[in-house]
Amino acid sequence: MSTATPTAEAPATAPGTAPATRGLVEITKVRKSFGATEVLKGVSLTVEPGGVAVIVGPSGSGKSTLLRTINHLEKVDGGFISIDGKLVGYEVRGERLHELREKDILKQRTGIGMVFQNFNLFPHLTALENVAEAPVVAQGRSKDEARRRGLELLDRVGLRDRADAYPRQLSGGQQQRVAIARALALDPKILLFDEPTSALDPELVNEVLDVIRELAKSGTTLIIVTHEMGFARDVADTVVFMDQGQIVEQGSPQEIFTNPQEPRTRSFFSKVLEPAFNI
Numbered sequence: 292m293s294t295a296t297p298t299a300e301a302p303a304t305a306p307g308t309a310p311a312t313r314g315l316v317e318i319t320k321v322r323k324s325f326g327a328t329e330v331l332k333g334v335s336l337t338v339e340p341g342g343v344a345v346i347v348g349p350s351g352s353g354k355s356t357l358l359r360t361i362n363h364l365e366k367v368d369g370g371f372i373s374i375d376g377k378l379v380g381y382e383v384r385g386e387r388l389h390e391l392r393e394k395d396i397l398k399q400r401t402g403i404g405m406v407f408q409n410f411n412l413f414p415h416l417t418a419l420e421n422v423a424e425a426p427v428v429a430q431g432r433s434k435d436e437a438r439r440r441g442l443e444l445l446d447r448v449g450l451r452d453r454a455d456a457y458p459r460q461l462s463g464g465q466q467q468r469v470a471i472a473r474a475l476a477l478d479p480k481i482l483l484f485d486e487p488t489s490a491l492d493p494e495l496v497n498e499v500l501d502v503i504r505e506l507a508k509s510g511t512t513l514i515i516v517t518h519e520m521g522f523a524r525d526v527a528d529t530v531v532f533m534d535q536g537q538i539v540e541q542g543s544p545q546e547i548f549t550n551p552q553e554p555r556t557r558s559f560f561s562k563v564l565e566p567a568f569n570i
C-alpha cells in the first residue's frame with residue numbers, strides 16, 4: 292500500500308498510451324512554490340528523444356528547480372512531468388495522482404542521470420569505484436561487470452589511466468568527467484546537467500564541454516543549464532530562456548541568439564553575450 296496522498300488532478304491522456312520512445316520528456320504546466328514564493332509558474336516544455344535542450348536565464352529564475360523536478364528531487368505543486376509517456380514521481384489511481392513509493396521513485400531515477408556543479412563524487416572511493424558503485428547497488432550487476440563497464444566509461448571521458456585515483460588527486464575538470472561517467476553507468480535515457488562547468492577554472496571548462504558535445508551526438512536526451520553561451524549555441528537543438536519562473540521564449544540557437552522576440556530575452560542577452568558573438 293502506498294502512503295502517498297492525492298496531490299493533483301490526473302492528466303487528460305492516460306500515461307502509457309504514448310508510442311515506445313526513449314528519452315521523451317514532457318513537462319506540462321509545472322508549478323512549484325517555496326513558502327509564499329512561486330518559483331515555477333506553469334512551465335511547459337517538451338524535449339524530444341535524443342534532443343538537446345539548453346536552459347539559460349538570470350540567477351534565481353528557476354532553472355535548477357525545474358531540472359530537479361524532472362527527476363523528482365523536487366515535488367511539483369501543480370502540473371506534471373512524464374518521460375516516455377510515464378508520469379515521474381506519481382501514478383494515476385482513479386481520477387487522482389498519487390505519489391509513488393520511495394522504492395519506485397528511486398527505480399525511476401536510475402533512468403535519469405544528473406551531473407551537478409560541484410561533482411558530488413564520493414571522496415573515499417577511487418574514480419573507478421565511483422563509477423562502478425551504482426550499477427551494483429541499484430541494478431544488481433556483478434562487481435566484475437560493473438568494473439569492466441566502468442573502465443569503458445572512464446575511457447570514453449578520457450580518464451582510463453586515472454581509474455585508481457581518488458577525487459582529491461584529480462583536477463576539477465577530471466572530477467567532473469568522472470561524475471559524467473558515473474551518471475552514464477546506469478544507462479540513463481536522460482541526462483540533466485546543472486551548470487557543469489561553473490565551478491571549474493577557465494582552462495578546464497573545454498575538456499568537460501567536449502565530453503558533453505560527444506554525448507549530444509549519442510542519442511541520449513540532454514537537458515543542460517549553463518551560462519556558457521558559445522557552448523549552448525554549438526550543442527543545443529533548442530535554447531530555452533527562463534525568467535522569473537517562466538519560459539519566456541524558446542527556439543533554435545539561431546532564433547534565440549540572433550533574433551529574440553521578447554524584450555526580456557533581448558535585454559538578458561545584451562548583458563551576457565560578447566559584442567562579437569555571432570551565430
Ligand SMILES: Nc1ncnc2c1ncn2[C@@H]1O[C@H](COP(=O)(O)OP(=O)(O)OP(=O)(O)O)[C@@H](O)[C@H]1O
Nearest residue numbers: 325326328330348349350351352353354355356357
Ligand atoms: N530549497 C529552497 N527553499 C527555498 N527557496 C528556494 C529553494 N531552492 C530554490 N529556492 C528559490 O527559488 C528561486 C529559484 O531558484 P533556482 O535555484 O531554481 O534558480 P536558478 O535559476 O537555478 O539560479 P542560479 O542561476 O543562481 O543557479 C530562487 O529565488 C531561490 O532562492
Ligand SMILES: [Mg+2]
Nearest residue numbers: 354355356485
Ligand atoms: Mg541554479
